[in-house]
Amino acid sequence: MKLNVLKCHGSGNDFLLIDELSNPCTFTEEERQNLALSLCDRQKGIGADGILFVLESKRCDAVMRVFNADGSEASMCGNGLRCVGRYVCELTGRDSIVIETMKADLKVASAPSIYDDIPTYNVEISPVYFDLDKVPMNMEHSQVIDQKIPEISDRLQFTVLAVPNPHLISMVEAGSIISNEQKQISETVNGPNNLFPDGVNVSFVHEIGKGSIYVRTFERGVGFTNACGTAMSASSLVTCLLGLNEPGEEIDVFNNGGKVRVVVNRKDTGEYFMELIGNATYLFEAELQLTLSEPENFEILSQTDLNEEAAYGLLQDHAKKVVDRKIFTNA
Numbered sequence: 640m641k642l643n644v645l646k647c648h649g650s651g652n653d654f655l656l657i658d659e660l661s662n663p664c665t666f667t668e669e670e671r672q673n674l675a676l677s678l679c680d681r682q683k684g685i686g687a688d689g690i691l692f693v694l695e696s697k698r699c700d701a702v703m704r705v706f707n708a709d710g711s712e713a714s715m716c717g718n719g720l721r722c723v724g725r726y727v728c729e730l731t732g733r734d735s736i737v738i739e740t741m742k743a744d745l746k747v748a749s750a751p752s753i754y755d756d757i758p759t760y761n762v763e764i765s766p767v768y769f770d771l772d773k774v775p776m777n778m779e780h781s782q783v784i785d786q787k788i789p790e791i792s793d794r795l796q797f798t799v800l801a802v803p804n805p806h807l808i809s810m811v812e813a814g815s816i817i818s819n820e821q822k823q824i825s826e827t828v829n830g831p832n833n834l835f836p837d838g839v840n841v842s843f844v845h846e847i848g849k850g851s852i853y854v855r856t857f858e859r860g861v862g863f864t865n866a867c868g869t870a871m872s873a874s875s876l877v878t879c880l881l882g883l884n885e886p887g888e889e890i891d892v893f894n895n896g897g898k899v900r901v902v903v904n905r906k907d908t909g910e911y912f913m914e915l916i917g918n919a920t921y922l923f924e925a926e927l928q929l930t931l932s933e934p935e936n937f938e939i940l941s942q943t944d945l946n947e948e949a950a951y952g953l954l955q956d957h958a959k960k961v962v963d964r965k966i967f968t969n970a
């Protein structure tokens with residue numbers, strides 16, 4: 640079969656978007672999984688952190704399904720939702736829509752450029768759960784907020800939450816923002832383990848200053864990525880819980896792929912939801928020839944560059960300068 644894919648990214652967290660609205664195709668669950676495994680492979684495939692399938696919805700403007708590079712399906716993807724949101728907004732000629740995801744219908748709206756002329760979208764990150772059985776995490780407490788988890792570190796403190804995909808978050812000092820300990824913790828909780836039966840996205844957060852943080856994330860099903868949108872939203876919420884930032888105020892979130900902005904909102908009911916604001920950048924479109932039984936033997940029939948990377952590069956240079964200055968040289 641012929642399959643069109645759009646390579647896109649949010650903060651350098653890159654995806655292959657497959658549009659099942661305009662190109663009706665039906666995939667079994669196993670075929671979706673195998674497409675993710677084959678096409679996301681950075682050596683033998685096209686290379687990406689995941690696949691975003693865009694399907695028809697009965698109640699919203701579209702459905703987004705997210706498959707990680709290892710073929711597992713995730714309930715949400717914040718950076719991916721900005722890309723899908725842009726795609727569906729452009730397809731429907733609207734600037735605000737609602738996308739159905741595995742656990743929630745989420746608002747997406749076009750937003751003023753985050754930096755120069757970069758297509759920017761504001762996406763809702765919700766619902767938020769702290770109950771460990773919703774994460775899921777096996778521990779005797781009902782919640783873990785800024786606490787030690789001796790099974791994984793005798794030094795760091797963690798907060799556990801679902802937004803609604805699972806996140807384990809620790810605040811760290813600039814000097815330990817990248818360490819072997821982080822890799823070891825992340826691999827432990829994402830391998831066979833008793834605490835997180837479904838694995839968990841793990842983030843290490845450094846407070847740069849009021850309204851400004853840096854987040855490094857090991858994504859479940861992928862490994863360390865340039866950025867993870869739900870992780871940056873969850874991390875921003877954690878900094879509000881710890882009194883470092885305030886709900887309702889913008890937080891600049893720096894990452895290895897650039898920068899986003901997050902606003903943590905607290906409803907009258909006490910529930911939280913976040914607005915994740917950042918780029919939705921298109922890299923190229925490609926037409927592939929493949930058979931679904933052996934997607935690893937795909938062939939690229941044509942590829943068209945979409946020339947948005949140079950504009951994004953300016954944001955990336957700015958973010959890198961801030962991160963190098965504030966974290967790595969500690970000036």
Ligand SMILES: N[C@@H](CCC[C@H](N)C(=O)O)C(=O)O
Pocket residue numbers: 652689705707712713714715716717718719804805840858859860861866867868869870
């Ligand atoms: N990159 C995403 C999250 C993708 C799913 C995640 N790896 C999981 O398994 O929960 C984001 O931007 O939020």
